Amino acid sequence: MSIDGAEGACVVQAKADGFPAGLLTPKESAAARGLGARNFEDLVRVPPRRYAAPGPLRDLRYLNEGEDISVIATVERTRERTMKNRKGTLLDVRVRDDEGESIQLTFFLFKAHLVSWHMSRLREGTRILVSGTVSRYRGENQIAHPDYVLLAENPSAEEERDIAKALEPAPVYPLRGSVTQKVMRSLFSKVLRHAGDLREVVPEAIRHERDLPGIQEAARLLHAPRNSADIERALRYFRFEEAFIIQSIFARRRAQDVADSAPPLATYGDLSRALDERLPFDLTPSQEEVGDQIAERIAEPHPTSLLLQGDVGSGKTVVALRAMARAVDSGYQAVLLAPTEVLARQHFATITTMLGDLARHGHLDAHEAATRVRLLVGAQRASERRESLLDLMNGEAGIAVGTHALLTENVDFLKLGLVIIDEQHRFGVDHRRQLRSKGPGHLRPHMLVMTATPIPRSAALALVGDLDSLTLKGRPREGTEVSSFVVPLGDDAWRERMWERALEEIRAGRQAFVVCPRIDPDEVSEVSEAEALGGPGDPSLLALGPEHPLHAVTPTLDMLRAKPGFDSLRIEELHGKLPSDVKRERMEAFAAGEIDVLVATTVIEVGVDVPNASVMVVLDAERFGLAQLHQLRGRIGRGTHPGIAFFATQFGRGSAQHEGLTELAETTDGFALAELDLERRGGGDLVGDIQSGTSVAVRFLDVGRDARMILEAREDALVTEALARGSLTSSSLTPPTPSEHDALDSAIARHSARGVDDLERS
Numbered sequence: 001m002s003i004d005g006a007e008g009a010c011v012v013q014a015k016a017d018g019f020p021a022g023l024l025t026p027k028e029s030a031a032a033r034g035l036g037a038r039n040f041e042d043l044v045r046v047p048p049r050r051y052a053a054p055g056p057l058r059d060l061r062y063l064n065e066g067e068d069i070s071v072i073a074t075v076e077r078t079r080e081r082t083m084k085n086r087k088g089t090l091l092d093v094r095v096r097d098d099e100g101e102s103i104q105l106t107f108f109l110f111k112a113h114l115v116s117w118h119m120s121r122l123r124e125g126t127r128i129l130v131s132g133t134v135s136r137y138r139g140e141n142q143i144a145h146p147d148y149v150l151l152a153e154n155p156s157a158e159e160e161r162d163i164a165k166a167l168e169p170a171p172v173y174p175l176r177g178s179v180t181q182k183v184m185r186s187l188f189s190k191v192l193r194h195a196g197d198l199r200e201v202v203p204e205a206i207r208h209e210r211d212l213p214g215i216q217e218a219a220r221l222l223h224a225p226r227n228s229a230d231i232e233r234a235l236r237y238f239r240f241e242e243a244f245i246i247q248s249i250f251a252r253r254r255a256q257d258v259a260d261s262a263p264p265l266a267t268y269g270d271l272s273r274a275l276d277e278r279l280p281f282d283l284t285p286s287q288e289e290v291g292d293q294i295a296e297r298i299a300e301p302h303p304t305s306l307l308l309q310g311d312v313g314s315g316k317t318v319v320a321l322r323a324m325a326r327a328v329d330s331g332y333q334a335v336l337l338a339p340t341e342v343l344a345r346q347h348f349a350t351i352t353t354m355l356g357d358l359a360r361h362g363h364l365d366a367h368e369a370a371t372r373v374r375l376l377v378g379a380q381r382a383s384e385r386r387e388s389l390l391d392l393m394n395g396e397a398g399i400a401v402g403t404h405a406l407l408t409e410n411v412d413f414l415k416l417g418l419v420i421i422d423e424q425h426r427f428g429v430d431h432r433r434q435l436r437s438k439g440p441g442h443l444r445p446h447m448l449v450m451t452a453t454p455i456p457r458s459a460a461l462a463l464v465g466d467l468d469s470l471t472l473k474g475r476p477r478e479g480t481e482v483s484s485f486v487v488p489l490g491d492d493a494w495r496e497r498m499w500e501r502a503l504e505e506i507r508a509g510r511q512a513f514v515v516c517p518r519i520d521p522d523e524v525s526e527v528s529e530a531e532a533l534g535g536p537g538d539p540s541l542l543a544l545g546p547e548h549p550l551h552a553v554t555p556t557l558d559m560l561r562a563k564p565g566f567d568s569l570r571i572e573e574l575h576g577k578l579p580s581d582v583k584r585e586r587m588e589a590f591a592a593g594e595i596d597v598l599v600a601t602t603v604i605e606v607g608v609d610v611p612n613a614s615v616m617v618v619l620d621a622e623r624f625g626l627a628q629l630h631q632l633r634g635r636i637g638r639g640t641h642p643g644i645a646f647f648a649t650q651f652g653r654g655s656a657q658h659e660g661l662t663e664l665a666e667t668t669d670g671f672a673l674a675e676l677d678l679e680r681r682g683g684g685d686l687v688g689d690i691q692s693g694t695s696v697a698v699r700f701l702d703v704g705r706d707a708r709m710i711l712e713a714r715e716d717a718l719v720t721e722a723l724a725r726g727s728l729t730s731s732s733l734t735p736p737t738p739s740e741h742d743a744l745d746s747a748i749a750r751h752s753a754r755g756v757d758d759l760e761r762s
Helices: 005-016 026-034 112-121 157-166 181-193 204-210 215-223 228-259 270-278 285-298 316-329 341-359 382-394 429-436 457-463 492-507 553-562 580-591 626-633 656-665 670-681 683-690 707-725 738-753
Strands: 050-052 068-082 089-097 102-109 127-137 140-144 147-150 170-172 305-310 333-337 372-376 397-402 416-422 446-451 468-472 482-488 511-515 571-574 597-600 613-619 643-649
Touching (some): 026 181, 068 102, 068 112, 089 112, 102 112, 102 127, 127 157, 147 157, 170 181, 181 215, 204 707, 228 707, 228 738, 270 341, 285 316, 285 468, 316 341, 316 416, 316 446, 341 397, 372 382, 482 492, 482 656, 492 613, 492 643, 571 580, 613 626, 626 643, 626 656, 626 670
Parallel strands (some): 305 446, 305 468, 333 397, 333 416, 372 397, 416 446, 482 643, 511 597, 613 643
Antiparallel strands (some): 068 089, 068 127, 089 102
16 A cells, blocks of 8 residues: 555554554644654643633623733624734734624734735624634724634534633643644544543542542543543642652562662771761750661661751761761771762862771781772772772772762772761662662662752652652751851942952962853753742743843953952852863862862862852852752861852842842851742752753642642552552552553653653662
8 A cells, every 4th residue: 555655654653652543633643643652641640831721702882902802793894904013914804792882903913914814704794703812003902913713603502612711711731843833732632532631640538538430520620621620630630640650669669679689788897986986076956866777777688778868067077987888897898979079079088088097908007997988080090990890899998989980880899888878869760770770789778868948748759759858957966157248230330349358358268169150151050940039931031132131250360360359369260161180180289279269160060178268259140049058058168267149230229039049148058048949939940950861751740839739649659559569458449450550661661761760769
């Protein structure tokens, strides 16, 4: 059988994508592919971007400009005229309602056939249903570009149904390429005709318990709603379904942890004892409590998965080191994975300093309980790398610190028992899976992920719900105060005083950071719109225009080197484009006091510990999220000198951006700021901050708005998994049927394919 090449190719593609062959037109098939949908199950879960809801049905009396209305009216006359300033036709149509009030409809048409088409429909005496927004032109009301539906000459029951249909909310879908809304609505109408083929992901018992519709009804309510109540009920179903799928993923991982084996790291031995005895400070009650909880969990014969949260300066590193010492005492190895070489070297220096001779196994001056600590990063001498690899393979090194270089295939551990990941949101699923697969034999190492960016509880449950969260409170020692100020860059006096104050600190022997959102002026900002205070798509972020370009490292470096007072200082740059060895040298030089001012991007956001740094200047601070600015502020005031942070913004007092920065300046609690960030920016943006790559997977949920629903879905997912595995025999819910279990399996596979698998921590 022969078929047309282009058409045939589309049909083959449609069939391969899981749609019935020949059902979709070429344009519909292209639209489905543009949405990443391979079948009706995918398509039905693509939410409309918004709904175009016609105004309420009324007459033409007492209209207000900007009001959305719908009216049944009769055409009195039409008139076409040529546009004055461009090619095209203005079509004016005067209509009158049943009360005798009239209004002009105006169409701006640029093709002759459209003029003829409208005039053939809008003949004198024709009854129409008109919908649009009232505007004013030359002192009179009009509706420009209205929508209209032709009505019969005499009202009827069928006409009433047509009017009701026309007044229903119309889905407006995201468009890709040359696809139109007409094509999209045709595509989704076919989805609804096949809604009976959709599988129920949420088991019937849970839908009944939570008062949720089935998938077939939810599809109709979402894509062909009759009113706003339909839309809300549909969204409630799809939000719950999404939460239930994600929580089911977490529930299965928890169940798998119980089934798998891990090395029990239960020994508090000579290394741990000697480390505790030589700590130069007393542990805080929170450090002791969290340390005990970690020790209890890693002593289990099953892999544990923990999230350690702590605000800036809360002392996570020493808690992690004590856990690593316990792993070594138990005869196993521990690894600490950091996202950047700068941070890995910082951790290596901190750990070897804390351990002292406890880290010098194999040397004459080593403590009798000593182990060996090895560093493995990308930019490393070949001989040093070979020594590290050998020590990890033969077990001489009990502790390893490194970057992604630890994940390569040629890195083998003799007996890896504990994996610690710092700033976990910077690593994807493959990274974590690779490390957890390096355990000895069939054993899987325990995993502890750390973050200095506090995660609100609802967000943690939604995005890292398979990790048990532990929280460090307080600080090991009362550090110096950090004062924070918001500086409007448009105010010359404030701006110059900021630089003068920084210069005063530097002349007093201290050092300063200056942070910019870009490296070069012509580059895209290193901070995304989603991270910015205004949130994604906020037009105010773009409102500054070319007269206020974003600050970049290169011109800021040149400006400071030429600025009176600064021209005699040692000023250098630090950013991601520099070679690794240059970055390391710059950071070491800054830490040694050989650089006065470091102009950088957010490469210095986490882990950089320079006690002598007392000034943090963040230019275009509105481009960063509150949590990120709090991290930057945490780089100063780490020594004996008070810190001072300047959040400089192009936005003036009274703007939302200025107010957000003021809230930051008045708040030092990172957990409070995380909640504030969630409230200001919404949960969808936070997804990408907590775990890169997962925002594509969360289409309906907002972790702030839907916190209660997430808890309900978590409870139902845990019970459902336990019932399915037979570990729970009594519940108000019934075990899922084989069909329901298969449908959930398929839903998890779909979500994994579009990004949820990046939530995985193993």
